[in-house]
Amino acid sequence: MVVQCKLVVADGHELFREGLSALCAAQPGIRVVGQADDGQETVSLIRRERPDLVLLDAELPGVGAVRTAHREPVAPRLVMLTAHEDAQLMERSMSVGPHACISKDSTRDELFTMIRTIVSNGDRMFVSLSRGVAEQVRFPSTGHLTAREKEVLQLVSKGFRNAQVASSLYVAEGTVKRHLANIYVKLGVGSRMQAVRTAVKMRLIKGIQ
Incomplete structure (x- = not known):
């Protein structure tokens, strides 16, 4: 549409x-x-x-x-x-x-x-x-992630590198990097590990068992 x-x-x-x-x-x-x-x-x-x-x-x-x-x-x-x-x-x-x-x-x-x-x-x-x-940049944190951003972060939580995430989701590695930048902004964090910990705490993604 x-x-x-x-x-x-x-x-x-x-x-x-x-x-x-x-x-x-x-x-x-x-x-x-x-x-x-x-x-x-x-x-x-x-x-x-x-x-x-x-x-x-x-x-x-x-x-x-x-x-x-x-x-x-x-x-x-x-x-x-x-x-x-x-x-x-x-x-x-x-x-x-x-x-x-x-x-x-x-x-x-x-x-x-x-x-x-x-x-x-x-x-x-x-x-x-x-x-x-x-x-x-100190953007206001929203705590809202799109479905795709959650998919990216869930794979990151499993230890996937950007190239592996891109391959799994059939997207370009640059697209993964932009998703991660958006995630950092929305969650108010500055690293992959902080993003994963914050998202798990907020129940946006599942924690690793």
């Missing part, structure tokens, strides 16, 4: 904004309802168009203004885009309350997988950043 999504693209760089808008508009189920180059214009579009999701540049001028609109009863989900994997920048961006963070260096498949996941189930704090940066 194709996920239906009304989308706003907010970025201060015109060529990037227009290119990303065109890329999104070409995807089945995605309708770009507006573009913005600063925080105030983004807020105006949110209130007028009621989008399902906003792709928001972490360095957008006036990005803090979006925080107010995000607290309104009918608020869009936010995906924070960053050109620089800077932990301090990402931590400041958390005050806006995004559902996801993704590097502008990510592939189109990563971006659209993220969009469809968030729009379909509202999964908060989906992260596509390097593990080093993700571990430095």
Whole structure:
């Protein structure tokens, strides 16, 4: 089933904004309802168009203004885009309350997988950043893991390395690494063992007998 999504693209760089808008508009189920180059214009579009999701540049001028609109009863989900994997920048961006963070260096498949996941189930704090940066940022812990993340962590608890997990689940090793980065963020931990211990304690996965 194709996920239906009304989308706003907010970025201060015109060529990037227009290119990303065109890329999104070409995807089945995605309708770009507006573009913005600063925080105030983004807020105006949110209130007028009621989008399902906003792709928001972490360095957008006036990005803090979006925080107010995000607290309104009918608020869009936010995906924070960053050109620089800077932990301090990402931590400041958390005050806006995004559902996801993704590097502008990510592939189109990563971006659209993220969009469809968030729009379909509202999964908060989906992260596509390097593990080093993700571990430095103090994201709010949600304690919620997707079914796939639980599968990954259950295999990790059995001592599987990333390559073995990837082989078992028929996915790329890079995909496993991104799942682990998401898990660390959601559980508020910084290592595989901490993630396993925390998940077992929270009864998210089964302990090893």
